[in-house]
Amino acid sequence: MDSVADEVRKEVGVLLPRLRRFARAITRHREDADDLVQLSVERALTRWQQWQPGTRLDSWMFRIMKNAWIDEVRARARRDEVLAPEEAGEHVGHDPADQQQLAMDVHKAMAQLNDDQRLVVGLVLVEGLPYKEAAEVLDIPIGTLTSRLARARDALQAALGDPANGSRA
């Protein structure tokens, strides 16, 4: 057994909770999120040779997930499948009651973004990747990344109201 393959397997295992969080941010359906993680793990294990030791494994995994997700989104478009956004509550796990409403609002606001916007929000605002790293994951210039991110933020803030003022849209 190759030691790099073992390392990838081990590190991906450590990353699983984050991969699930990212998947939850970019998909609109809870079931899709874990399907996406599973497919991406399977792809990663077949392509571990493509990962360069010394580079960020999380970025590499996010890139695999992004590609898998785009494949799926395109496939759905081809099938002319129109999915209604899920009820926001479906995304909510076992949050305490006071957080639940907020989480539902956020999921609802995320569902209104387009896929490109959800990807940048997922990478930068949820997973905390630096702009440069996120731009590389998405294969886009940093300027494109920041403008997408700005539009996504505008949309999220419009949907969520202004919590700094204590009001909610």
Place this chain on the structure above:
Amino acid sequence: MTTNPVISDDLLRAFVDGELGAAERAHIEQAVAADPALALRLAREQALREQLRMAFDPVLDEPVPARLAEALKAEAAVVDVDPSRLQRPAANDPRGWGWPQWGAMAACLLLGLFGGRWLPWPSAEDGLPLAQRGGAWVAQGPLAHALSTQLASTQASDAPVRVGISFLSREQRYCRSFAWRGDAAGVACREGDAWALQVWTQQARTASPGGELRMAATPIPAAVLKAVDDTIQGAPLDAQAERAAAARGWRR
């Protein structure tokens, strides 16, 4: 209220995202301290990040589904086509993933145990560790022996049968996932003194340029993982519970 024209939204957001150098950070901190309107804009940006954190961070504390942990255990495979995806009933499940774009090949023979109908076995390969008993397929020979005696926590890495996880089904039967000689996998549940197969998948073998046989897909295919997820009650057995169940002959 005035807004600080020097500090653009982009700059403020880069500040919140930790993208600025020390000098720019200090400049913005000073400006925020002197300008309540700017401080409000900053608070709004910070609040959005906080809202996202509160909405998504709880995922980190959720238990990872068994099928994801299982997917990680699979040996590195040479082809990343997972034919069992093709068999997911997309029409019945509008949210299911159809994956038709990966339908380049279907190397997997899936015996439709759940559907109650068996597909004919295409090639009577010698040494198949299965036998038909009373309309059901049960493990026999080395597979049955391994399922009864082999512990996932202590098994040899080159054992012909690799037990994946052991778990209790919703019918309160002990079930175990396994890989057989690296090209088949399945889930079997204890019924009386036998291991009844819930699902069995076999992958086509393809000869590599070097002539050796290589697997066409991962040894724990999605069909098996799905069978686990569909039948499992609670979490898989840990090493101690697995040992105890084996000692009881896999009876409740």
